[in-house]
Amino acid sequence: MTQLPARKPEGQEVKFGLVIDLDTCVGCHACAVNCKEWNTGGHSAPLPDNDPYGTDPNGVWFNRIHTFEAGEGTDSRTVHFPRSCLHCEDAACVTVCPTGASYKREADGIVLVNEDVCIGCKLCSWACPYGAREYDTDAGVMKKCTLCIDRIYNENIPEDERVPACVSTCPASARHFGDLGDPNSGVSQLVADRGGYELMPEMGYKPVNRYLPPRATKKNQCTSGVGAALSRVATEDTPGSAVGSGKFLRWVDRALSR
Amino acid sequence: MHPAYSVIFFTTASGAGYGLITMMALFGVLNGVKLDPWFGAIGFGLGTVLITGGLLSSTAHLGHPERAWRALSQWKSSWLSREGVLAVATYVPLALTAWSWIVEGSLEGPFGLFAVALALLCVLTVHATAMIYATLRTISAWHNKRTVPVYLSFALLTGSVWFHALAQVFGYQTPVQAAIVAIGLLLVMFLKRSYWRTIDLTPGASTPESATGLGNIGKVRLLDNPTMTETFVQREMGFSIARRHSLKLRRLAFLGYCAIPFALTLLTSQAAPAVAVPGTLAAAICVSFGVVIERWLFFAEAKHVSMLYYGAQSS
Numbered sequence: 001m002t003q004l005p006a007r008k009p010e011g012q013e014v015k016f017g018l019v020i021d022l023d024t025c026v027g028c029h030a031c032a033v034n035c036k037e038w039n040t041g042g043h044s045a046p047l048p049d050n051d052p053y054g055t056d057p058n059g060v061w062f063n064r065i066h067t068f069e070a071g072e073g074t075d076s077r078t079v080h081f082p083r084s085c086l087h088c089e090d091a092a093c094v095t096v097c098p099t100g101a102s103y104k105r106e107a108d109g110i111v112l113v114n115e116d117v118c119i120g121c122k123l124c125s126w127a128c129p130y131g132a133r134e135y136d137t138d139a140g141v142m143k144k145c146t147l148c149i150d151r152i153y154n155e156n157i158p159e160d161e162r163v164p165a166c167v168s169t170c171p172a173s174a175r176h177f178g179d180l181g182d183p184n185s186g187v188s189q190l191v192a193d194r195g196g197y198e199l200m201p202e203m204g205y206k207p208v209n210r211y212l213p214p215r216a217t218k219k220n221q222c223t224s225g226v227g228a229a230l231s232r233v234a235t236e237d238t239p240g241s242a243v244g245s246g247k248f249l250r251w252v253d254r255a256l257s258r
Numbered sequence: 259m260h261p262a263y264s265v266i267f268f269t270t271a272s273g274a275g276y277g278l279i280t281m282m283a284l285f286g287v288l289n290g291v292k293l294d295p296w297f298g299a300i301g302f303g304l305g306t307v308l309i310t311g312g313l314l315s316s317t318a319h320l321g322h323p324e325r326a327w328r329a330l331s332q333w334k335s336s337w338l339s340r341e342g343v344l345a346v347a348t349y350v351p352l353a354l355t356a357w358s359w360i361v362e363g364s365l366e367g368p369f370g371l372f373a374v375a376l377a378l379l380c381v382l383t384v385h386a387t388a389m390i391y392a393t394l395r396t397i398s399a400w401h402n403k404r405t406v407p408v409y410l411s412f413a414l415l416t417g418s419v420w421f422h423a424l425a426q427v428f429g430y431q432t433p434v435q436a437a438i439v440a441i442g443l444l445l446v447m448f449l450k451r452s453y454w455r456t457i458d459l460t461p462g463a464s465t466p467e468s469a470t471g472l473g474n475i476g477k478v479r480l481l482d483n484p485t486m487t488e489t490f491v492q493r494e495m496g497f498s499i500a501r502r503h504s505l506k507l508r509r510l511a512f513l514g515y516c517a518i519p520f521a522l523t524l525l526t527s528q529a530a531p532a533v534a535v536p537g538t539l540a541a542a543i544c545v546s547f548g549v550v551i552e553r554w555l556f557f558a559e560a561k562h563v564s565m566l567y568y569g570a571q572s573s
Contacts, residue, residue, distance in 0.1 A: 003332075032484070056487050058489065060490070061484075064484035064485070064489065065484050066483065067480070068470055068478050069479050069481045070470070070472040070473075070479075071477065077475050079470070079472055081567075092396075094335075095335040096336050096393075096394075097332060098330075098331070098339035098342060099332060119320050119321065119322045119325045119326060121321075121338065123338055125491070126259070128396065129563045130564060131564030134489065135321070135494070141322070198471075199468075199470070200468050203395055204395070213471065
């Protein structure tokens with residue numbers, strides 16, 4: 001049924017999702033690679049790989065890593081930005097589906113596609129603002145992140161591995177999985193502590209996943225090494241040197257800086 | 259948005275078909291035209307071919323056309339499903355009205371109710387088609403108050419211009435038919451102009467800053483794409499057209515769906531059949547060509563918000 005499940009009171013609803021730390025993500029793409037590796041044998045298997053060794057390799061990936069630059073000059077930041085399904089609370093990809101193939105689970109809020117019912121009309125991918133859905137040209141159906149539904153409940157793997165493949169593989173621990181509907185969960189605490197935010201809130205689809213902003217860059221961080229030594233020379237009289245040499249050096253510094 | 263030819267053909271053909279059938283039904287029930295069985299057969303026949311051809315072509319872009327029947331199930335939430343249900347439901351009063359006209363030769367009493375139901379379902383089907391686009395918040399050009407009126411007025415125009423041409427062929431033309439064509443032309447002229455002005459002047463609310471949440475650092479720009487080749491999302495949603503081409507095509511579309519048919523209808527509709535028949539048929543063909551270009555632009559000019567993740571600076 002493509003109608004969204006009935007809402008429960010705030011705090012009683014399980015909302016499984018990811019929290020992605022843009023401060024620590026190093027843009028290594030390991031999460032995307034492990035996602036592809038797991039999921040090409042998992043719930044939505046196989047994921048197509050067309051022309052893998054040719055000039056136009058393409059196929060379905062649930063997770064894509066973009067790199068952005070924000071700000072200008074010395075204040076700018078390079079931010080690696082993993083992007084996958086955000087398992088929205090008001091998921092338009094679910095309500096536009098004409099067949100009932102696209103659905104949101106009542107138990108944990110995970111958005112999935114029933115591939116036996118999907119007609120491959122692609123309207124759900126048009127409705128998703130995050131570009132999270134990718135069409136499988138081989139199977140003729142839409143595919144998307146399952147939040148590794150076949151890992152998180154999987155009793156055949158060790159308990160500490162029952163997290164999405166992207167989370168388990170991240171070498172920088174930039175990805176966290178948990179229940180964002182529970183204000184006391186680890187991920188909710190992380191969001192509260194770090195000011196986690198949602199993407200494109202103006203769209204109104206209430207994504208569950210949260211992003212943690214890059215921490216502010218600290219200015220004048222030269223407390224040791226050559227930089228620190230030089231900056232001190234330019235601003236104060238060095239003990240043991242002639243009185244006034246500091247002033248002279250400051251004048252040289254100013255003259256050269258012009 | 260990538261302009262899929264199957265969807266362009268579908269909306270153009272089915273819009274014309276539903277418009278033509280609506281004209282047949284309304285003129286028939288209001289005694290605006292003689293209930294000649296041949297005229298009925300050709301009019302409803304052409305309308306049925308147009309809507310059926312359109313619906314079949316729309317299944318051509320599906321990954322699983324054999325499962326298309328499943329699309330009738332989610333009418334509670336999905337406009338695409340509602341469109342499917344309404345399109346299928348329309349065949350019932352279509353068959354009954356055509357039978358009343360062609361076999362019974364009457365659209366009085368209960369036969370008239372079939373025709374009214376038919377006209378209503380035709381309008382609702384085109385409305386549902388337009389709502390599929392108008393409800394997509396991700397595409398600001400379509401999520402626009404003008405999308406539904408534009409679709410409805412194009413169906414009225416293409417339907418009435420083909421109806422008028424057919425009436426000319428059979429010698430049943432009236433000034434009212436030409437007047438409705440003129441109303442359609444004027445509506446389309448103003449509404450489509452207004453649509454283009456709106457999409458030119460009002461970009462979507464989302465920006466690279468809101469898409470990434472990095473706006474507090476400064477202006478956000480893409481440094482590296484996830485892949486060296488295009489992903490599905492880029493192929494489907496990333497189609498873009500140079501602005502100078504789109505302006506040329508807008509002018510060409512306007513000539514086709516408005517200016518030339520306006521002149522042809524004005525000059526030939528009251529003339530002798532030897533002039534009126536080719537003149538109004540040319541007007542109808544001209545409108546349909548214009549609408550194909552207009553529909554192609556409707557897709558090609560529409561920007562999808564997900565492209566903000568792939569380097570677009572506005573939505």
